Amino acid sequence: MALTLACAGNALADDAGARIEELHETTLNLIQLLVDQKVLTQEAADAMLxxxxxQAAEKTAQAKAAEAEAGKGVVRVTYVPETVKREIREQVRQEVVAQAKLERWGDVNAVPEWLDRLKWEGDIRLRYQGDLFADGNAPEAFFQVVGQNVSNTLEDRQRERVRLRLGLNANVSGGVDAGIRITTGNTSxxxxxxxxxxxxxxxYSxxxxxxxxxLRPIDDLTLWGGRIPNPFFSTDLVWDRDVNFEGAAVNYAPGAQEPxxxxxxxxxxxxxxxxxxEGKTGVAVRDKWLYAAQTGLEWAPSTRARFKIGAGYYQYRNVAGVRNPTPTTTxxxxxxxxxxxxxxxxLFVVDSDANNDGTQDDPVYGLAPDYRIANLTLVADFAEFFPIHIIGTFDWARNVGFDQGNILARTGQSIEPETDGYQVKLTVxxxxxxxxxxxxxxxxxxYRYLERDAVLDAFTDSDFxxxxxxxxxxxxxxxxxxxxxxxxxxxxxxxxxxxxxPLSIDVFQLDLNAKF
Known part of the structure; x- marks a missing residue:
């Protein structure tokens, strides 16, 4: 088809040239005839030609000038190899696809990107709890006389309880995370x-x-600040499972992310x-603090055995009570x-009359000893029958801050040291x-054995x-x-x-748990 059109085009071009040549010859012959017939002189004919x-030369020059002017806007493209074209197309495609995924073009169910950086977690627990008291227990009034928080020692109690926890963890940026959690309970x-x-x-509140x-400024280093989860390797001998810490902590664990x-x-x-x-007139007490440190090692000699040991030291500052000077109304x-x-x-009485009007009020009790807790925790995990594990746990604590002489000088009481505690547990x-x-x-x-002043009673297990x-x-x-x-x-x-x-207590708990 293309060859036919080309041949046709050439034929048309030849035909047009022949016609122009014929017209040119005819014109010349006509002018010569007019000269021969004495209609035109030879001078007039030469002037006409x-x-x-x-005029023909002028028109030809104008056409060439116009063609040259038109040629200035022509762009000549360098030849691009086909392989380069394919590479450019693939690169553009990948960039467009990546942008589409990021901005979720055309996805009617898409959510904003920042929602992917939020992680929700929660659980709910329904509990039946029975508190059973021995008949030989001393009445609660006897404990209250010496300042112990005991409200019932003789009457069995049945309770239905619920616990709800809902937490949100947000990845702020590469090395920064934020966390919040709300729960049932109360602030006291x-x-x-x-x-x-x-x-x-x-x-419920x-x-x-x-x-x-x-924050994770570098690998293996973690910094915490605010109201944080328990950062220490521990059992409920020293820290109840619901205890959170207020303040700042740092953890360095080289190789922790290498399985x-x-x-x-x-x-x-x-x-x-x-x-x-708050320091003000009439208040001589200083802020109370906890300084804590722990070091340890996890050893995994094989995929079927793992051992972990941690040695901790928890030093409480300004938690011991101080007796008010006489008169105690100050x-x-x-x-x-x-x-x-x-x-x-x-305990001992810090102030037996806290009212300035001289009327008797409930005594104010303070802690008699100082508390500086040395703690050793060991866990051995054997998985010879995987997925079934046999886990042994040992936890020991001693209050090395108990000083009988200081207690006598501060309280006027001679208190025998009962400062050791331990717990052993087998889990299968x-x-x-x-x-x-x-x-x-x-x-x-x-089995648990926890003496009177081995740990601070405020933060140990609340169930046992x-x-x-x-x-x-x-x-x-x-x-x-x-x-x-x-x-x-x-x-x-x-x-x-x-x-x-005497105080013997049996506690039974039946829980239905759901995690979401």
Whole structure:
């Protein structure tokens, strides 16, 4: 087809040239005929031909000038190889696809990018709890006379309780995270987030349980600030599971993100304000602090065995009570009494009459000893029957800050040292519920011995012996996954006093848990 059109074009061009040549010859012949017939002179004919040639030359020059002017706008493109063209197309395609994914073009279900940096987590627990008291217990009034927070020692109690926790973790940028968590509970109890049912239909309160920033300036180094989760490797012998820390902490764990590493050392330290006290006239008490440090090592000689040990030191500052000078109505050291305590620690009266009008008021009790806790925690995890694990735990604590002479000078009392505590526990089953399948299970048995001043009673486990120190006894229990993210657990704890007034308490807890 193209060849036919080309041939046709050439034929047309030849035909037009022939016609022009024929016209030119005809014109010349006509002019010559007019000269021969004496119509034109030879001079007039020559002048006519000269003028025609001049006009033709002028038109030819104009056409060439116009063609040259038009040629100035022509762009000549360098030849681009086909391989380069393909590379350019692929690069442009990848950039467009990446931009489309980032901005979610055409995705009707798309959400803003910043929502992907938020992670929600929560759980709810329904609990039945039975508190059973021995008939031989001393009446609660006897404990209250010596300042112990004991409201019931003889009447069994049954309670239905609920706990809700809802947390949000946000990735602010590459090395900065923020976290908050709200729970049931109240602001005056740091060791429990339970809400007891039976409020005549009144609504429950929610509290801000956590609010912190977490920074990772370099690998293996973590900085915390605010109200943070417990940063220490520990059991509930020293710290209740619901305790959070207010202040700042740092953790350095080289190799912690390397699963194949055999030895993983770590060190954690923190400074935590316990009670800020406004300095003013009539107040001689200083702020109360906790300074803490722990170092340890995780050793994994094989995929079937893991050992972890941690040695910690927890130093409390300004928590011991100071007796008010005579007369006691001055109240200079009333605030040396702890803001919160459970029961068990040695106490003395800081102020027996806190009213300035001379009327008798409830005595103000302070802690008799100082508290500087040395703590050793060891966990051995064996997985020879994977996924079933056998886990042994040992935890020991001693209050090395107990000084009998200082206590006598400060309180006027001679108090015998009871400063040791330990706990052993054996767990068999799935070490941690993965919440992805049912039929996971776990069972445990353990024994605890915690003397009166081994740890601060405010922050130890709130369930065993219904909280506090000066208790010994065993615990047994287990958990079973009913459905995905849903499991049932039960615990029985039986405890007696170590010294002092008789107090035996058995606690049974049956929990239905759901995680979302």
């Amino acid at each position: 000269k003028k025609a040639r001049a 109890d740091p060791v429990s987030t339970n809400q007891t049912l039976g409020n005549t239909g009144n609504k 929610l509290v801000l349980d956590r609010a912190f920033l977490k 194949q590493r055999v030895f993983k050392p770590f060190i954690t330290a923190g400074v935590f304000p316990l009670q800020e006290i 109240g200079l050291y009333d605030l040396s009494a702890p803001q919160f305590r459970q029961k068990g620690n040695s 089953g799935h070490p941690k519920f993965n919440y992805i399948d049912d039929h996971e299970w776990q069972a445990f048995i353990g 012996h219904l909280g506090g120190t000066n208790a010994k006894g065993f615990m047994i229990g287990g958990s079973y996954a009913l459905y995905k993210n849903t499991w049932l657990s039960a615990r029985w704890m039986s405890s007696d006093e170590i010294s002092g007034l």
